[in-house]
Amino acid sequence: MGGARAAAARGQAPHGRRRVVARPAGAPGRPARSGGCAAVSRTRRKPGRWRGARAVALAALEGVLDRRGWARGLLQRQPGFDALSARDRALALELVHGVLRMLRLLRHLLEQVSGRRIERIDPRARTLALLGIYQLLWLERVPAHAAIHETVALAGGRKRRGFVNAVLRALQRNLAGFAASAPAELPPGRVVPLRPDRFALLRSAWLPDWSQPEAHALGIAFSHPDALVERWLERLGPERTRAVLAADNAPPPVFLRARRGRTDAQALVQELAAEGIAAHRWDELPDAVLLEQRIAPSELAAVREGRASVQDATAQAAALAVHETPLAVPATPPERVADLCAAPGGKACYLAELFGERAEVWAVDRDAARLERLRENVERLGLTDRIRIEVRDARSIGAQTPPFDRVLLDAPCSNTGVLRRRPEARWRFGPGALASLTALQAQLLEAACRLVRPGGILVYSTCSIEHEENAGACERLLERERGWRLVEQRCTLPAIDGPDGGFHAVFERRG
Template sequence: MINPRGTAVKVLKQVLDNNAYSNVVLSMYLNKENLDRKDRALVTELVYGTLRYKYTIDSILDSFIKSDIGKMDGDILNILRMSVYQLRYLSKIPEFAVVNEAVELSKRKSVKLSKLVNGVLRNYLRNKDTLTCEHKGDKMSRWCFKYSFSRWMAELFITQYGEKTGESILKNSNIVPKVTVRVNTLKIKYEQVWNELIKNGYDVKEGTICKEALIIKKGSNIELNPLFKKGYITVQDESSMLVAHVMDLEENMTVLDLCSAPGGKSCHIAELMKNTGKVYACDLHANKMSLVKENASRLGVENLIYNVFDAEKYIGQFENAADRVLIDVPCSGLGIIRKKPEIKWTKNKDSMDNLVKIQRNIMLNASKYVKQEGKLIYSTCTLNKVENNENINWFIQKNPQFKLEKINFGDFENIIYDEKGYITVLPNDNMDGFFIAKMIKYR
């Protein structure tokens, strides 16, 4: 019989040691190993929870282990991390069961190390109410411990957004996200999807802003539901849905989506255009383009034209050819930590600085494809202002033929409207962090 905690340790090893994507490797192991529904849920909880609170957990372990935890056996360290997560953040699993499971699992590695695991966890339980590590240091250090962020990332949010909003970003980035789906208006009406999901035992509510957004509060895996398989719905965060809505789309337009994969925005654009006109779905990677094709086929989207090329490199056929150009550029992803908590540990300042050059190259190149009076839309799923506000300000200064158009969805607590016109969506219960700017070409 496969031990779900053993599966969780395997996933954590791939994510933390090999920089694998949590959602991809988790899905792979869940599909490969014969786990029942309850055990699949436990593995998912342990993986995402441990990744989410790794900084805090490691700080605790540091105070109970004399040696450098970075030099410990990786599997033993992840067993300890996973166990402290259960003991500190989960209430349904009895403490003795957590410790016993950890000891038995670590015995597979080493009887000697299993004694270390037992000692550390029991020591933590004896002293959990008098921990000193959560009170050490300045205010920033305490935020890092409370919300489990490395100092440089916490400082980035606090410096760029101020203490109140910055702390809110830290807090809300730890929210366990609900699944949001987009109703495919090419195939079905919103009310029909709503009624069908209710009939099948799902607890649902309307999206916050987009009329086609529907939030799954509770229910079984939506991707196994016939509504998904038939293309009536697709999984997409509502922040991401906002992008197509700001594009002022009309039927029979020519639209370029230069960073298309996996195709959520391209297909949404096609749906809003009612399968008319042309939507060029472009991406650098051929294997990712196959995902766009699969999504379009399932959704009944017929007006996509597929292209594999580098968005930084000029393509002559698109010169002044598009009514709308979307560049959802590669970014640091600091707005989607809710869904991919490993971003806290896999990103660093150098990698973000390198992205800015790519983002600006894509923006300059994409601007050549916009018709006069056409529109260029820039979006990211990060909250780093260097990749967002500063990039747009730089571009407008270099390209005075483009002017920012104001974006306005109404009064929402998690949307920051900059006076220049672009918006920042902050993470909350229902939406990821996002940034969108819309620019019109006047000459």
């Protein structure tokens, strides 16, 4: 018998790993397990407490993986999502975002535990197995038996249930425990980096050696595409690349922005403390407050009642640059300020708060649906008389529109600075997508330049950390457009318990 066939006969994959063979519970040579597939089908147990959240997450994940839309929108449109409790909606969101964030690592683990190539696994069984693996490794609060039972219960057919059950129990057998840091005595292949403060310890080595600065191994262990890891290693070096990879997989921090005129950062910290919520001022910015515990911002009275907004520190810094940069030629009050690509409106609202009655703020975006969120924020913050909302493409604004004193262009980008918040964006990154984005950014920058009066300023910002979209875009702008001067530029890398990654540059149009 050949080597591969002999291995198969021993219940192993051809490459030597033990192969998962899904047998019906009670089959010859294998006793039925309590809670196994047959038990699920016979007893018709009442659906578990969180099965609704898992079912909604499963449907949304299948839509995202089929490229039918983005995660949050697909999840919120799923039948049954609105009927979930707030706690179950949070679980569904965590499952979807978590699986998408760790998709490459999860697929690698599934191949290791099953002995099958990922493309040879039934799509529904594959997605369920990924959901189950994520729960077993990442969700400490969900008991392992509940994660397995409730996930298997969604599988449908007997064969599919058997496969998912076998995969999850095989993973459970190879799991030796968890640690807050990577043990130095274990080889890297037996250590799975789940979060910066949580590592899974395996009995057998299933990962490549990710201790070395090698893009493929780091890409698997930290669940990023090789293309991103390679470019970061080349530009940032191994140490900073590892820091970015870890930050991308960490829970995103929540920054609040105190609503000027209604409160300030210190008063907001005190209000939160009175509600039992720990927070502190972010000293680098005048209105920024960082929450020290995880809580849904919608549960905060300050947010609901318009004394605060959710906005990351890097985004606040870009809006502040628009306000704080002095004009070479003073404006005639009130100043004219435009936020192009404004939806959902965080920066436009901050600009209206910063300038008060000293400026008229235009919020321009071509997406009418996303501008509805801006209108909601404008009303919540009491800014209806300070912001003019325009549904139009910034590139279509013609010479008949009077020029502006200050323009902010927060351009569409690859989102590589905010991958922890937009987990599927990492899987849509590639040379073609990057080329399309840089072409669009160039068109928008050209349009923005036409809207700034002599002596005015233009602030260009992205939530990317890629050179082509940031400093490279600025260099190309200065090559194309005469009469402009680069005042400053700043690129921020994402940090654990710190700001998102992003970029902004300030240009002055010479008078």
